[in-house]
Amino acid sequence: MRSTIRKVTTMWLTVGKPLQRLNQRYGLTCTVCVRQLHSSATQFTDSSYDGLYPGHIHTTPVQKALLAVGSGVAALQNPYRHDMVAVLGETTGHFALINLRDRMRNDPEGYAILTERPRIRLSTLDLNNMATLPDGSFGREYLRFLEDNHVTPDSRADVKFVDNEELAYVMQRYREVHDLLHTLLGMPTNMLGEVAVKWFEAAQTGLPMCTLGAVLGPLRLNARRLQSLFTSLGPWALKNGQQSRCVLSIFYERRWEQSVEDLRQELNIEPPPVTLSATKKGST
Amino acid sequence: MAASMRLLVRRAIRLSHRNIGVSSAGVSGRSDCCLGPSTCRCFSDAAGDRSTHFGFETVPETEKAKRVYKVFENVAQKYDIMNDAMSLGIHRLWKDMLLHVMHPQPGVRLLDVAGGTGDIAFRFMEYVRSQQERQQRRAARSMQTPSWEDISTNYTNEDVEESKESRAVVCDINKEMLKVGKEKADSMGISAGLSWVVGDAEELPFDDDQFDIYTIAFGIRNVTHIDQALQEALRVLKPGGRFMCLEFSKVTNPVLARLYDAYSFQMIPVLGEVIAGDWKSYQYLVESIRKFPDQEEFKGMIEDAGFYCVQYYNLTGGVVALHSGFKL
Numbered sequence: 386m387r388s389t390i391r392k393v394t395t396m397w398l399t400v401g402k403p404l405q406r407l408n409q410r411y412g413l414t415c416t417v418c419v420r421q422l423h424s425s426a427t428q429f430t431d432s433s434y435d436g437l438y439p440g441h442i443h444t445t446p447v448q449k450a451l452l453a454v455g456s457g458v459a460a461l462q463n464p465y466r467h468d469m470v471a472v473l474g475e476t477t478g479h480f481a482l483i484n485l486r487d488r489m490r491n492d493p494e495g496y497a498i499l500t501e502r503p504r505i506r507l508s509t510l511d512l513n514n515m516a517t518l519p520d521g522s523f524g525r526e527y528l529r530f531l532e533d534n535h536v537t538p539d540s541r542a543d544v545k546f547v548d549n550e551e552l553a554y555v556m557q558r559y560r561e562v563h564d565l566l567h568t569l570l571g572m573p574t575n576m577l578g579e580v581a582v583k584w585f586e587a588a589q590t591g592l593p594m595c596t597l598g599a600v601l602g603p604l605r606l607n608a609r610r611l612q613s614l615f616t617s618l619g620p621w622a623l624k625n626g627q628q629s630r631c632v633l634s635i636f637y638e639r640r641w642e643q644s645v646e647d648l649r650q651e652l653n654i655e656p657p658p659v660t661l662s663a664t665k666k667g668s669t
Numbered sequence: 670m671a672a673s674m675r676l677l678v679r680r681a682i683r684l685s686h687r688n689i690g691v692s693s694a695g696v697s698g699r700s701d702c703c704l705g706p707s708t709c710r711c712f713s714d715a716a717g718d719r720s721t722h723f724g725f726e727t728v729p730e731t732e733k734a735k736r737v738y739k740v741f742e743n744v745a746q747k748y749d750i751m752n753d754a755m756s757l758g759i760h761r762l763w764k765d766m767l768l769h770v771m772h773p774q775p776g777v778r779l780l781d782v783a784g785g786t787g788d789i790a791f792r793f794m795e796y797v798r799s800q801q802e803r804q805q806r807r808a809a810r811s812m813q814t815p816s817w818e819d820i821s822t823n824y825t826n827e828d829v830e831e832s833k834e835s836r837a838v839v840c841d842i843n844k845e846m847l848k849v850g851k852e853k854a855d856s857m858g859i860s861a862g863l864s865w866v867v868g869d870a871e872e873l874p875f876d877d878d879q880f881d882i883y884t885i886a887f888g889i890r891n892v893t894h895i896d897q898a899l900q901e902a903l904r905v906l907k908p909g910g911r912f913m914c915l916e917f918s919k920v921t922n923p924v925l926a927r928l929y930d931a932y933s934f935q936m937i938p939v940l941g942e943v944i945a946g947d948w949k950s951y952q953y954l955v956e957s958i959r960k961f962p963d964q965e966e967f968k969g970m971i972e973d974a975g976f977y978c979v980q981y982y983n984l985t986g987g988v989v990a991l992h993s994g995f996k997l
Contacts, residue, residue: 442948447935455943468946545948 437550440543449476452546461601471542474594475556481591482552488631489555495634502554503638505538505561515641523648524641527568534574538564558633559590565637569649570622571657576602577610578661581618588626590633617658629653721893724956733893738843740950741785741891745845747945748786749853754940755951763989764886767915768792770982770991775801775835777881780905782870782898783888784839785846787853787863794859797835838880840868841888871897878907886915890961899974906996912976918983918990919963925986933958964990 436443444452456472463469489495503509515524531537541560547553563582570585572578580602587595603611630652640648649656719730728736744751752760767789773779775797781789812819841847847865854860868874870885870892883902892898902912920926933955941951962970964981967990971979976994983990 442952445935448939451936451939452942455939459943466946469943472942 437548438544438553440545441547441550441553442545443548444546449546452476457597464605467540468542470594470598471544471560472546473597474592475544475546477593478556479547479552481593482547482555485559485590485631485633486552486555489634492631492634494636495631498558498634498636499551499554503636504557505565505638507537507539509638510538518642521644521646522641523568523637523643523645526645527565527641530564530568530573534567536564536574555633559592562633562637566632569632569645569652569654570625571660573661575661576605577614577618580606580614581622584619584622585626588623589629589631613659621655621658625654722957722960724953724960726956730893734842736953737891740953741843742845743947744941744945744950745785745843745849748846748849749788751941751945751951754944755937759985763915763984763991764788764792766982766984767884767886767913767991768796770993771796771882771884771911771913773797773800773835773882775804777835778879779835779837779882779884780840780873780875780880781837782840782868782873782883782885782902783842783891784884784886785841785843785850785888787839787850789884789886790837790839790850790863791854791857791859793837794835794862834862836862836864838864838866838875840866840870840873842867842869871901873901873905875905877904879905880910881907882911882913884913884915887917889914889916890957896970896974899971899976903975903996908996910996912971912992912994912996914967914971914992916961916967916990916992917958918961918967918987920987921983922986925988929988964992967992 434440452472453476456469456476459466460469460473486499489499512528515528518525520526538561541557541563544553544556544560547556563586566582566585567574567578570582572581580599583595583598583602586592587599603614606614632652635648635652646656720727721730721733722728723733723736741748756763771793773793773796777797779790779793781787781793784790812823815823839847839850841850844867847867851865854863866874870888871894883906885898885902889895889898899912906912920929937955938948938952941954942948945951961967964983964987968979968981971992971994975996977997979992979994981990981992
């Protein structure tokens with residue numbers, strides 16, 4: 386019985402998706418319809434879902450405001466709560482996401498990404514192939530980054546509170562590109578590297594969450610790193626964030642063989658002024 | 670004869686209410702442009718699948734228990750913190766009120782079903798301990814100037830008196846919740862007299878006529894078949910035993926009801942997401958409160974199960990109702 390419901394709902398959804406696109410452009414009826422149809426009921430299975438995309442939870446503006454404040458406080462109290470940082474980004478990033486989406490649309494490669502919707506996950510990456518690539522190639526350096534810093538691309542939280550399916554994908558892409566950005570910029574995942582990447586992202590994307598992270602992140606750095614940040618790393622990150630091409634518009638999955646230097650030139654990013662080494666995670 | 674007629678009539682009314690409840694949820698969930706779920710529901714009724722509510726969702730009965738288990742498995746670690754945050758600490762007053770109405774004396778046996786993290790059981794042990802102390806103080810005061818006869822009888826009686834130990838059994842279907850409860854007990858140092866048992870409220874792993882008091886606090890709305898749970902309660906209680914149930918109920922005052930609804934649906938899932946990282950479990954929580962029968966209907970269900978002298982007390986304007994009944 387549940388599979389019948391699922392089949393009918395997916396059928397309706399595939400019919401409804403172009404309707405939704407039409408709706409967004411001409412402000413036709415159905416978003417209210419969709420909301421009533423997909424009540425805010427609970428779903429614990431991945432295969433069927435209510436909402437605009439898997440994991441979507443519909444929220445009222447009041448709830449979004451409460452979430453933004455609550456997640457901000459929670460993230461400040463415990464910066465290791467990545468889910469709270471993610472929620473803060475989703476609830477405050479509406480206009481920045483629209484801006485990013487439009488930039489992607491205007492770029493041919495970005496448009497291809499928006500249509501094909503690639504995901505960066507361990508299941509979609511061919512790690513063995515990437516390990517055989519020459520040193521200095523983007524794929525090999527990314528793999529090295531993952532190993533040195535003991536991170537995995539699967540640790541990104543799913544988007545929950547963005548009320549537009551395309552913008553939700555843009556947000557998800559932003560999260561998944563974050564690690565690749567570390568590789569491009571040559572920044573490790575310690576506090577200083579993260580803050581530098583946040584400055585770059587704040588300048589590039591304009592997401593309020595990045596701006597908040599960029600402003601509050603330095604508070605946890607010691608004096609020596611603060612000096613490094615403000616004199617060399619910071620200005621470099623900001624300048625490159627503003628001048629580089631939109632990093633979300635790059636189809637990284639097709640560029641593993643390209644060399645990092647080449648990619649940097651194409652994106653108009655200067656190499657980092659200081660080489661930082663991957664220290665133990667969590668140290669400042 | 671009249672009593673059984675009354676029972677049948679009451680049951681018929683209750684059944685019709687429940688059907689209305691389920692179908693109205695279906696209507697509100699539908700919109701003009703979708704026919705899918707409604708036609709599928711027709712199929713399910715025709716096929717004879719028994720379905721029940723899980724929050725505002727309709728699920729097969731067999732699945733509800735599993736889903737509820739998953740919810741409490743997810744929330745167990747942060748359960749107490751969330752209770753304090755959601756009720757602004759008032760849940761402690763509700764539970765204290767339960768104990769106050771219960772007024773247990775030393776020597777009684779308590780069964781706390783869906784007792785999970787042990788709040789009721791801990792309060793119970795504290796209460797009987799203080800009652801016991803009070804009794805001892807009273808006894809001591811009345812014997813300030815004992816005669817030689819009294820002193821000698823006291824020396825012989827002392828050993829016999831100690832066997833008035835109260836015992837509390839905490840029963841829960843969810844192992845995670847019991848684990849959290851046990852850890853709390855160990856850290857608070859209250860382990861004597863407490864037992865922790867895994868069990869289903871619809872099928873309790875105890876013999877008949879075992880307990881003096883049966884409590885279920887904020888658990889009965891998660892049970893799939895509430896009438897079965899009530900019948901089990903009747904079975905395991907001794908004659909003269911008391912059934913007590915704390916549960917969220919219908920708010921009587923309309924102004925307070927609006928505020929309560931707004932608070933429940935806007936704030937509580939947000940709190941769940943921020944504090945426990947789990948929106949959906951707390952969405953289920955507030956929806957399941959709305960699906961539970963109101964004070965009078967629940968009183969009727971308790972009477973149908975066979976309890977006598979059933980009454981209820983509204984706490985916090987009806988947000989919580991404390992139902993009590995006796996097995997005679």
